[in-house]
Amino acid sequence: MPQTDRRPDRWVILIVICLAQLVVVLDNTILNVAIPSLTRELGATTAQAQWVVGSYSLAQAGLLIAAGGLADRYGRKKVQLLGLAVFGVGSLGAALAGSPGQLIAARAGMGVGGSLLLATSLAIVVRVFDADEQPRAIAAWSAIASLGIALGPVLGGLLLDHFWWGSVFLVNLPVAACALFAVARLVPESKDPRGARPDLLGAVLSTAGLVGVVYAVIQGPGYGWTSAGTLLAGGLGLLFLLLFLLWERRIEHPLLDLSFFRDARFRGAISGGVLVSFGTGGSLFLLTEHLQFVLGYGPLAAGLRTAPMALTIIALNLTGAGVRLTAKLGLKPPAAIAAGLTLLAAGLAAIALFGHQGSYPGVLLGLVLLGAGAAFAQPAMAGTIMSAIPPEKAGVGSGLLGTMGELGNSLGVAVLGAVLTAGFAAALPAGLPHTAARSLPDALAAAAPGTAGQVHSAFADSLTSSQLIGSAAVLLGGLLAAWLLNRAAAQPAAPAAARPTEPATPVG
Numbered sequence: 001m002p003q004t005d006r007r008p009d010r011w012v013i014l015i016v017i018c019l020a021q022l023v024v025v026l027d028n029t030i031l032n033v034a035i036p037s038l039t040r041e042l043g044a045t046t047a048q049a050q051w052v053v054g055s056y057s058l059a060q061a062g063l064l065i066a067a068g069g070l071a072d073r074y075g076r077k078k079v080q081l082l083g084l085a086v087f088g089v090g091s092l093g094a095a096l097a098g099s100p101g102q103l104i105a106a107r108a109g110m111g112v113g114g115s116l117l118l119a120t121s122l123a124i125v126v127r128v129f130d131a132d133e134q135p136r137a138i139a140a141w142s143a144i145a146s147l148g149i150a151l152g153p154v155l156g157g158l159l160l161d162h163f164w165w166g167s168v169f170l171v172n173l174p175v176a177a178c179a180l181f182a183v184a185r186l187v188p189e190s191k192d193p194r195g196a197r198p199d200l201l202g203a204v205l206s207t208a209g210l211v212g213v214v215y216a217v218i219q220g221p222g223y224g225w226t227s228a229g230t231l232l233a234g235g236l237g238l239l240f241l242l243l244f245l246l247w248e249r250r251i252e253h254p255l256l257d258l259s260f261f262r263d264a265r266f267r268g269a270i271s272g273g274v275l276v277s278f279g280t281g282g283s284l285f286l287l288t289e290h291l292q293f294v295l296g297y298g299p300l301a302a303g304l305r306t307a308p309m310a311l312t313i314i315a316l317n318l319t320g321a322g323v324r325l326t327a328k329l330g331l332k333p334p335a336a337i338a339a340g341l342t343l344l345a346a347g348l349a350a351i352a353l354f355g356h357q358g359s360y361p362g363v364l365l366g367l368v369l370l371g372a373g374a375a376f377a378q379p380a381m382a383g384t385i386m387s388a389i390p391p392e393k394a395g396v397g398s399g400l401l402g403t404m405g406e407l408g409n410s411l412g413v414a415v416l417g418a419v420l421t422a423g424f425a426a427a428l429p430a431g432l433p434h435t436a437a438r439s440l441p442d443a444l445a446a447a448a449p450g451t452a453g454q455v456h457s458a459f460a461d462s463l464t465s466s467q468l469i470g471s472a473a474v475l476l477g478g479l480l481a482a483w484l485l486n487r488a489a490a491q492p493a494a495p496a497a498a499r500p501t502e503p504a505t506p507v508g
Contacts, residue, residue, distance in 0.1 A: 010128050013186050014137055018144035020084060020179040021121045023172045024114040025148030027056065030156040030168050037165040038103070048100040054218045055104045059111025060118070061406035062211035066203035067119035068399025069255040076120040076127070077189040081180060083116025088176035095166035106169075119399035126386045127190045135326075138386075139379040143317035147310055153303025202255035205244035210403065212237020217410045220418070256396055257389075265333075266388040268484030269381045272337055273401065274408040275477025276344065276377065280370065282412025283348045283470035284309075286420060287363070290355050290463050294456065308364055309347075312371025313378075322375040333380045334485035340377025341478025343369050345471045352467035356460055377478075384485065412473075416466045423462035429454050 007013070031053060039049050071079040090109030097103035122141060129137040159167040216234030223230055248254040260266050284306065291302040316322035326336050347369030354362020382401060389397040428443060429451045443455045 030152035063115035087113030209241030272481025277408025279474035281409030282416030316375035338482035343373030345475035348471035427458035
């Protein structure tokens with residue numbers, strides 16, 4: 001839109017959208033430090049405690065594409081408001097839960113609300129800001145997401161020092177209420193003008209497929225990748241996803257237009273995003289174990305020591321310094337993504353190598369490199385994905401971006417965690433039961449006198465190997481994304497197909 005048509009309140013709208021997103025991202029990490037407390041007070045088993053965390057991710061990842069389609073067809077503002085309401089009710093239910101089953105159900109409800117919010121947040125941002133200001137707005141949006149990841153363990157630890165475990169859910173209520181009021185007053189409505197006929201079957205198939213795949217990924221490490229439950233869930237999930245793709249090719253107005261994947265920019269950014277989430281999600285999960293089990297920090301202290309990564313992203317992106325530096329260096333999106341992912345890979349390698357030596361200053365260097373890499377790569381990838389799809393499909397694009405991130409993160413935690421467990425089991429002293437490899441405390445409890453040092457060394461060596469695999473995955477993602485994006489830049493632009501245009505965002 002021309003500069004004279006820019007909404008004067010667009011930056012206030014961005015703050016409101018980021019506030020709504022903050023509570024969703026916060027709840028991905030705030031619960032980690034509360035698991036021991038709620039396990040004791042609710043009498044939850046280990047499996048139930050895992051599903052308190054897993055049900056949130058499962059509902060969120062499974063519904064993101066369907067939520068994006070719902071937003072495009074019926075209105076992104078309406079879906080954002082619905083998401084805030086569902087998330088708030090789920091948070092209240094979680095805080096008042098009297099049994100593990102009630103808490104798991106409430107967390108699933110929070111995941112449903114979270115999917116509606118994540119599928120609309122970036123879509124609203126790209127509709128409110130014009131092409132010139134979108135990079136700064138998307139960079140700020142990425143920075144707030146990182147702030148949520150960093151604040152989660154710290155805020156959770158502070159609340160648990162003064163209140164009961166339910167306080168980690170009650171803290172969402174005032175934020176959700178304020179965001180609900182502000183979104184209703186400030187955010188403009190936008191939707192796909194062709195949205196009269198929803199693709200209900202596509203929504204059902206995509207949700208069933210993603211839930212099955214994510215369920216298998218979450219269950220695999222605990223129950224075995226070849227167990228009947230894991231194979232059945234994963235197989236059914238893949239079958240539903242195949243049926244979803246076949247159905248989307250047949251109908252006139254699909255939920256997910258598969259022609260998006262013909263665009264090499266879209267493929268490059270999506271591929272890079274999955275591998276980044278795989279490497280960073282899995283490696284940071286391993287880092288928290290390293291800080292607590294190897295270096296001996298408590299949960300709150302470990303959370304504080306992972307914060308420099310997010311603080312670096314915030315310093316570069318929230319201030320606009322990252323965007324200005326990218327422009328000053330003349331980095332186009334392919335180069336920005338490649339440079340960012342190279343820094344990410346270097347940071348993960350530094351954490352693996354220096355962390356193995358017990359050096360927190362070395363880990364700190366790795367975290368700063370991670371933050372700098374994410375500050376370059378994440379906004380460029382998000383901007384590339386959103387620019388490669390029609391404006392009227394912004395909700396589906398935002399939902400797909402979130403889905404790939406959730407799936408990559410879940411795969412990273414599961415696969416790198418499985419690599420850690422396998423390596424740890426192979427390196428343990430002879431005579432220990434196989435179940436001792438589930439965690440370092442289990443192995444130490446089962447170890448014979450005088451072998452504790454060997455057990456610690458085996459765990460540290462396995463952590464380093466797993467983290468280096470994560471680093472290699474991120475580097476591979478950078479190379480793949482840069483190659484695909486450079487191919488797209490070298491190809492002549494295809495003539496744009498005629499398509500309906502959303503009404504211009506009104507001023508005021």
